[in-house]
Structures are given as C-alpha cells and as structure tokens.
Amino acid sequence: MAAPTFTDAVVKAMKTLYPPELADSAWDNTGLLLDQALLPEGTESKQSEGAVLLTNDLTAAVVDEALEKQVNIIVSYHPVIFRALKSLSNQDPMQKHLLRLIAARVAVYCPHTAVDAARGGLNDWLCDIILSETKEAERKVVQPISRPLPESLQGLGYGRTMKLQGPMPLTTILKNLSRGLGDQQHIVLKDADAELIVTGEMDHHSALRYTQLGQTVVTVFHSNSERQYLTQVLKPELEQMLSQSSRAEGRVLVSQADRDPFETIDISSLGS
Structure with a gap:
C-alpha cells in the first residue's frame, strides 16, 4: 500500500x-x-x-x-x-x-454545508462575531443552539440560534458584523423591532415573510462571510x-x- x-x-x-x-x-x-x-x-x-x-x-x-x-x-x-x-x-x-x-x-x-453545521464552523463563528463586544457577564446567558433552518430556507444549509436574556442593540450587532467580516461597509437590512435573522442572502419572498412576522433580517452578502x-x-x-x-x-x-x-x-x- x-x-x-x-x-x-x-x-x-x-x-x-x-x-x-x-x-x-x-x-x-x-x-x-x-x-x-x-x-x-x-x-x-x-x-x-x-x-x-x-x-x-x-x-x-x-x-x-x-x-x-x-x-x-x-x-x-x-x-x-x-x-x-x-x-x-x-x-x-x-x-x-x-x-x-x-x-x-x-x-x-x-x-x-459541513462547514456551516460543524462545531466551530461558519455559523458558530458568526455567533461569536455578533457577541464580540458583549460583556462577559452577558455572554454567559447566551446559548448557541444548532437546528435546521425553517422550511422556507431548506437547501441553504443549517442555521444557529442564540438566546439572549437581555437586550442587545441592533446597532451593536451591525457594527460587530462589519468588523468581524473585514470592515464590510454595506449590510442589507430588512428592519423590524423583533428577533434577528443573520444570513448570507435571502430571496425576496422569504425576507418579506419574516419581516411581516415582525422579525429583523440582516444579509451580509453570500460569500463575504465565507x-x-x-x-x-x-x-x-x-x-x-x-x-x-x-x-x-x-x-x-x-x-x-x-x-x-x-x-x-x-x-x-x-x-x-
């Protein structure tokens, strides 16, 4: 051999x-x-x-x-x-x-998609970026949870949800994403006062559905994060x-x- x-x-x-x-x-x-x-x-x-x-x-x-x-x-x-x-x-x-x-x-x-779903993979890394400026005491109440994406997004890999017991300003999240993705200056935001979905991209009708449900969708352009x-x-x-x-x-x-x-x-x- x-x-x-x-x-x-x-x-x-x-x-x-x-x-x-x-x-x-x-x-x-x-x-x-x-x-x-x-x-x-x-x-x-x-x-x-x-x-x-x-x-x-x-x-x-x-x-x-x-x-x-x-x-x-x-x-x-x-x-x-x-x-x-x-x-x-x-x-x-x-x-x-x-x-x-x-x-x-x-x-x-x-x-x-093996990178997307793995521990320490792309989705975990994006979670860490979002929390990069969070105080240590606040980070302890964050629980990354691995789960499949909603049915409307099947075929785009896997997502990861985070639970925060305290509020986190949207401006902080956006600034953290910008720094973590190489000082990216343009982020597409569908705004609403509710939960946040961070994704590489999303089709028009899916974005419309989530924002109608009162959620915030942030797209960072498909391959910039990768x-x-x-x-x-x-x-x-x-x-x-x-x-x-x-x-x-x-x-x-x-x-x-x-x-x-x-x-x-x-x-x-x-x-x-």
Whole structure:
C-alpha cells in the first residue's frame, strides 16, 4: 500500500474538522470531488511538496493561481460538481477548470454545508462575531443552539440560534458584523423591532415573510462571510491539524484570486 500523500493528509484533516455526515446530503455535494490523478510508475511529480489552496469558488483565475503555486489540492468551499456529468468538455467553464486540474494532478475537496453545521464552523463563528463586544457577564446567558433552518430556507444549509436574556442593540450587532467580516461597509437590512435573522442572502419572498412576522433580517452578502472564515478560521485550523500529521511540512495558502462574482457600484462615482 502506498504511503499517505499530502493530499490524503488534507482530506483526513478536513473530514475531522468538518465531518461529511453534517452536510445536507439531500441536495449538497461535498467531499473529495476530484481526486489526484496517479502517476505512471517511475515518474516523479513536478509539484512542490505539500501545498493546499483555500478558495470560496473555483474560477479560471483560481485555477491559474493553483497551477502557478504548484499546489497538490484545492479546498473549494462551494462544490465544483452539483449534477451528474455525462461528459467532460472544454465548452463548459467548470468542466474546463476540472480538465486543467486533472492534467496537472491537482485534487479538489469541497466541504460546503459541513462547514456551516460543524462545531466551530461558519455559523458558530458568526455567533461569536455578533457577541464580540458583549460583556462577559452577558455572554454567559447566551446559548448557541444548532437546528435546521425553517422550511422556507431548506437547501441553504443549517442555521444557529442564540438566546439572549437581555437586550442587545441592533446597532451593536451591525457594527460587530462589519468588523468581524473585514470592515464590510454595506449590510442589507430588512428592519423590524423583533428577533434577528443573520444570513448570507435571502430571496425576496422569504425576507418579506419574516419581516411581516415582525422579525429583523440582516444579509451580509453570500460569500463575504465565507471568504473571511477561510482566512480567519479554516487556515489556522488546517495548519494545526497538518502540523500534527506526518505531513507537517505542508503549506496552507488562501487564494488571492478568489473574488465575489457581484460588484457593488457607487453610482455617484460614475460621473455625469
């Protein structure tokens, strides 16, 4: 049996940090979605030993970056394969990315909703951000509870609720979210004097329903929270896990090419 590779070590660490059984298998597609192609016997790899690239999405720019840095495996938060593939063609952008990675022997692991639901995962992290300026005495009465999202939001992963015995100003929550998500300046708010729902995004009719029920909905834009989580939490956690394995020499990199597909434009900056 061949000795475990760096890719094997990364996959094992990811499964330990974010157990695959926590993912919403009813619709999500997580795990090792692209394995590392085997070399013919006697052939040496041209990849630098032990490098993993963390990204939110797999785009052409991220693939270019991965090949330039000669990484062994990419951890892409969002799955690169959702539906069954009957062929692999250069005509489809994502399939083209996969073909390039196969040729370069780069694996892809996608954790997605397993990260959302895990202890210390994305939802726990967002709870901590919201409470970041809360006094210690007040933090003791906060009880994070893991539960499925309401039926209207099924398919978007899992949520986490918090119970506060005392009031917390909405302005404090918004400022905490802004700081924790990298000084984000734009937060979409559907205002109401009641309970708060913090989410990456929400469709119009769901937001309308919750606000009609007297709840407050804050959306922080889908991938802003996820990208910050990769940098602030996943990178150090994965480094720690790998340091305890036989592949302690591995490097964990966060993609510099990964970008949100949406751009916020200030119309006043466009001129007359």
